[in-house]
Structures are given as C-alpha cells and as structure tokens.
Amino acid sequence: MLRATLTILGYSILTISFKTPHLACVFKNQHDGCDDDWGLMLVIENGVIAATGIHPPLPNQRNKLMPSFATSVGELTNGFFEWFGSLAIFSWQVMKAAVTPPYEWRELIRQLDEVGSKSLPLVALAGAAIGVVISMEARYSLSRFGAKSMFPSTLVYSVIQVMGPIMTGLIVSGRVGAGIGAELASMKVTEQIDAIEASAINPYRLLAVTRILACILMLPLLTLAADASGLLTGWFAQTLVEPLSFHQFIENGFHGATFNAFLPPTFKTAVYGLIIGVIACFQGMRTRGGAEGVGRAATNSVVLASLFVILADVVLVKFILVVFP
Numbered sequence: 146m147l148r149a150t151l152t153i154l155g156y157s158i159l160t161i162s163f164k165t166p167h168l169a170c171v172f173k174n175q176h177d178g179c180d181d182d183w184g185l186m187l188v189i190e191n192g193v194i195a196a197t198g199i200h201p202p203l204p205n206q207r208n209k210l211m212p213s214f215a216t217s218v219g220e221l222t223n224g225f226f227e228w229f230g231s232l233a234i235f236s237w238q239v240m241k242a243a244v245t246p247p248y249e250w251r252e253l254i255r256q257l258d259e260v261g262s263k264s265l266p267l268v269a270l271a272g273a274a275i276g277v278v279i280s281m282e283a284r285y286s287l288s289r290f291g292a293k294s295m296f297p298s299t300l301v302y303s304v305i306q307v308m309g310p311i312m313t314g315l316i317v318s319g320r321v322g323a324g325i326g327a328e329l330a331s332m333k334v335t336e337q338i339d340a341i342e343a344s345a346i347n348p349y350r351l352l353a354v355t356r357i358l359a360c361i362l363m364l365p366l367l368t369l370a371a372d373a374s375g376l377l378t379g380w381f382a383q384t385l386v387e388p389l390s391f392h393q394f395i396e397n398g399f400h401g402a403t404f405n406a407f408l409p410p411t412f413k414t415a416v417y418g419l420i421i422g423v424i425a426c427f428q429g430m431r432t433r434g435g436a437e438g439v440g441r442a443a444t445n446s447v448v449l450a451s452l453f454v455i456l457a458d459v460v461l462v463k464f465i466l467v468v469f470p
Contacts, residue, residue, distance in 0.1 A: 235427045239357065242350035249351050256359035260321050261366060268367045269374040271316050275308050276300070276375030280382040296383065297398035304375040306410045311458050313368045314417035317360070318450040322425040325356050326446030329429025330439040338430065353430065357422030364418035368411050405469040413461045417454050424450045 283299045329352060332338050341348045380394045425446040432438040 231431065232423075232427055235353075235430070236423060238349045239353050239423070239426070242347050243354045243358075245347070245350065249355050252351060252355045253358060256355045257363060259324075260317070260356075260359040261363035264317055264320055264363070264367060265370055267320060268313055268316050268371045271312055272304075272309065272371030272374035273378040275312055275371075276304060276377065276379035277382045279303050279308065279375070280379035284383060284386065294397075297389075297394050298400070300379045300383075301376065301398035301402075302406075304379065305372050305407050309372040309375060310368050310410050310414050310417070311454070313364065313371045314414055314421070314454040314458070315451055317364060317367065317417070318421045318454055319447055321360060322421050322446045322450040323443045325422070325425035326429045327439055327443040329426060330432035330442035333430055333432045334435050334438055348430070353422075353426040356426055357419065360418035360422035361415050362418070364414040364421075365412050368414045372411070409465045409469050413458075413465065416457055416461060420453045420457055421450045424453060 279300055280296075283296055283303065284293070287293050287296055287299065329338075332352070338348050338352070341351060376398075380389065380391060383389055383394075428442045428446045428449070432442040434441070
C-alpha cells in the first residue's frame with residue numbers, strides 16, 4: 146500500500162491509497178481559503194470513477210464560520226461602551242461650544258421656528274385625538290363605578306400629568322429627531338461639516354447647540370398646546386353625550402389643583418428636548434457610508450430618542466413624586 150498527500154487545482158487530496166486494482170481519494174475543500182469541514186471520497190476501480198458519498202468532517206476540526214457565544218457578547222458589550230463613550234465626548238464638546246462666544250442667535254431663531262412652529266399642528270392634532278380617547282374611556286369606566294362626577298378631574302389630570310408630556314415627547318422625537326439626524330448626516334457625508342470647520346467656525350456651536358437649545362425651549366410650549374387641545378376636545382366629546390358647560394368643566398377639573406400638580410409634568414419635557422436634540426445631533430454628526438448612512442442615522446435617531454424619552458419618563462415621574470408630593 147502506498148499513501149501520499151497531494152494538492153491539485155486548489156483541492157487537497159488528503160489520502161491516496163493505491164491498491165491494485167483499487168484507487169481511493171479523499172478530497173477536503175480548501176478552495177479560495179474556505180475552511181468548511183467536508184470531504185468527498187472518489188473510488189477508481191477497474192477503470193471506473195465513482196463518487197461514494199460525502200466524507201464526514203474530521204473530528205479534530207472546529208467550524209470557524211460560527212462565532213462563539215462569548216465572542217458575540219464581548220463584541221456587543223464593547224460596542225455598547227464605545228457608543229456611550231462617544232456620546233459623552235460629543236456632549237462635552239457641545240457644552241464647551243454652548244458657553245463659548247460668539248453665539249449663533251440667527252440660527253437659533255431659525256431652529257426655534259423649525260422645531261416649534263412646524264411641529265405645532267401635528268402635536269395639537271395628536272393632543273386632540275388623545276383627549277377624545279381619554280374622554281370616551283373615562284366616561285365608560287367611571288359610569289361603571291357610579292363616579293361620573295369625577296370625569297372633569299380625571300380628564301384634566303390624565304391629559305396634563307400623564308399623556309400630554311409623553312405624547313408630545315414621542316411626536317417630536319419622531320418628526321424633529323428624524324429631521325435633525327437626516328439633515329446633519331447629509332451634511333456629514335457631503336463634507337459640508339468639514340467645510341464649516343475649515344472656515345474657522347465651530348460646527349458644534351452652529352449645528353448642534355442651536356438645535357439642542359431649540360428642542361429644550363420648544364418642548365414645554367408644545368406640551369401646553371397639546372394639553373389645551375386635549376382638554377378642549379375631551380370636553381367637546383363629553384358634551385356630545387351629556388351636556389356640560391365649559392365653565393363647569395374647568396371649575397370641577399381644576400378644583401383643588403396646585404401648581405405643583407401641573408408645572409413639573411410640563412417642564413419635565415425640557416429634559417425630553419435635551420435627549421432628542423443630543424441623540425439626533427450625535428447620530429447625524431457621526432454618520433459614515435453615504436446615502437445608506439444617512440438613512441441609518443435618521444432611523445437610529447428616532448428609535449434611540451424615543452427609547453430614551455420613555456426611560457427618562459420613568460425616572461422623572463418618580464423624581465416628581467418625591468420632590469413635589
């Protein structure tokens with residue numbers, strides 16, 4: 146018997162056994178750098194070539210195409226901390242630019258109009274829909290317990306303390322977050338931000354600070370508009386079923402209410418604005434990859450801003466209950 150190892154056309158013949166009149170060849174796939182563990186047994190017997198089947202993988206070799214679980218977890222953890230580290234560095238750059246003159250007042254006013262005025266119709270419409278839904282649900286639920294007289298207070302507290310702020314934050318994160326992320330990402334991939342920096346203008350001051358401040362200042366005002374729209378449509382929906390004067394609705398709804406009950410939930414939306422502005426600007430200004438990167442930045446801005454707004458709402462509600470009992 147004669148055994149040898151040959152390489153022909155990129156395939157390794159691991160074992161060639163010569164037995165007269167029998168020839169058996171075991172092929173292992175090593176073509177183009179592929180490390181798949183498979184083999185093919187060819188048998189030449191009496192001048193006839195026959196493929197006897199797939200040879201089983203060698204037991205001492207491991208499939209390298211599937212990464213281990215520990216490797217995947219390590220990569221996810223590394224990416225997690227890398228993202229938050231980059232966000233911290235970006236936030237520090239924005240803070241330094243915010244307190245360093247000259248200030249971009251004209252750009253700030255333009256962003257106030259972009260974030261506030263152009264978001265007002267959408268926020269008011271969403272607030273009106275929320276008011277109608279809460280009115281119908283509250284009327285049905287209170288009627289089951291014989292507490293229909295509590296309808297005005299239920300509607301007022303539900304809209305102003307709960308639904309108005311979080312709904313406004315999510316609506317603005319969808320519209321403004323996507324707009325800021327896509328705009329800055331487009332400027333990044335077309336090297337407009339590099340041109341601004343080459344012109345001795347701080348891009349963080351011109352592009353990021355103005356948009357973040359606009360979000361912080363406009364969110365509480367948009368929340369007030371959403372609350373007013375929700376209360377008005379909620380009262381109107383109730384009036385269609387059972388007549389109720391608007392004066393009586395307001396008097397009963399705000400009876401015994403204090404500023405501590407309504408101001409903190411309204412002004413907590415400034416934190417939502419900070420989150421939306423920082424996340425959207427950060428995702429936009431770190432974009433890579435051309436048009437695909439622009440779309441990815443817009444999507445990530447909306448998703449991450451909405452997620453962090455919801456998480457912030459959990460923390461802020463607990464904070465308000467402790468500080469303003």
